[in-house]
Amino acid sequence: MKKGVLLVNLGSPDSTATKDVKKYLGEFLMDERVIDIPYLVRALLVKGIILNTRPRKSAKAYRKIWWPEGSPLIVLSKRLHKKVQEKIELPVALAMRYGNPSLEFGLQQLVNQGVTNVMIVPLYPQFAMATTETILVLAQQLVEEKFPTLQLESLPAFYNKKEYIQNLAASIQEYKNSFQPDYILFSYHGVPERHIKKSDVTKSHCKIDGQCCITSSAAHEFCYRHQCYETTRQVAEALGLEEGTYSTSFQSRLGRDPWLQPYTDATIDELAQKGIKKLAVATPAFVSDCLETLEEIGMEAAHSFKENGGEDFLAIPCLNDREDWVATLSNWIKDFQNK
Structure with a gap:
């Protein structure tokens, strides 16, 4: 073989x-x-x-x-x-x-x-x-x-393998050292809420109620939402980030059905309006930079952040070929x- x-x-x-x-x-x-x-x-x-x-x-x-x-x-x-x-x-x-x-x-x-x-x-x-x-x-x-x-x-x-978390944390730390952001947003690609429930192998655990993703379950093996939040949690822990200086959001929605929230575009505008002047955005749903990271975040989100009162914006590159x-x-x- x-x-x-x-x-x-x-x-x-x-x-x-x-x-x-x-x-x-x-x-x-x-x-x-x-x-x-x-x-x-x-x-x-x-x-x-x-x-x-x-x-x-x-x-x-x-x-x-x-x-x-x-x-x-x-x-x-x-x-x-x-x-x-x-x-x-x-x-x-x-x-x-x-x-x-x-x-x-x-x-x-x-x-x-x-x-x-x-x-x-x-x-x-x-x-x-x-x-x-x-x-x-x-x-x-x-x-x-x-x-x-x-x-x-x-x-x-x-999403939770030690080596991957270390790589992701190291890549963010390098840009964090030079940029020194007030806040780090972890933005993941969005999916419809119904996808989360369809992937629930237990057929009952995933309620998207704020508790299911932090309550132990076999559903987590295939739960995109849980895995995104867990990636953020572990990277934030590795970086020693303080509560209130980072959060998770979801981008790129399509249609009128409910998608995972909070939405990245709304979150970025709100952060600027609340007085965050230097914002860094990481995109851990991707390992390679693409349209969603380079244009949607690096250009459109950066423009919106500054229009709403922000000053400096950094789209942290994906792992790519580090x-x-x-x-x-x-x-x-x-x-x-x-x-």
Whole structure:
């Protein structure tokens, strides 16, 4: 049995052209684990409404953050992949859940190298239906349909793993030392509240009432909300942050259904209005900087903060291809190699 590893990130349009952004958004938003409503209703919403308006706006946003080498998320993921491969004897491939390189392409690369046992590594610290779960479901479908000899394993959510917390805390501390913020906001990608309840394996624990996430339960293994708050708690503890100088919020909501709160945009405006002058924002739901971190936080949120009375704003970069994060990821893969 030959082992191999597939690193999987979210994905990105092939370019900033509206047609490429539309194609990418279509694949992303038609995923039943992203917009979890009946297919015909989802198709009407996505193809009949969203894809007629949103691609132009999104393309404009992508143009603001696009690098000469291409999409920041893709470029950073490739850098991470290259550095990890240099430390690992096993074949390591890179894929995106949406767009290119596809999951099928990544698996085929490993099969071409004789791999029969693949560890899928979703590059998301916290588990969520719309991230980790959709990656694992598609990977299993591809194995059943096209790669029947492959065996799959996966790296569990690492939101509370000691090494990851240390890496994240160290990355924040470096910027905290030079920027010296009055307040640190931990902003995570938002999901609808119904996703939290759908992921509840107990079918009764998750009530999103302020207590369920701090009450021990088997539900926490797949509870995105709990895992976000736990990441914040452990990093704040590692940094020695005082109560009242940090908090957790959620960004990027879509539609009218209730999403996880508090919302990042409203929280940032409120902090500025309350007299916070220097704000740093960390985005621990991502390991690679992308549209949500570079444009939504680094540009839009920064502008809004200053419009509401804030003075200095810092979007703390994700772990990207930091050497300590590369070492951590490589060590996890070595554990798989040595099993």
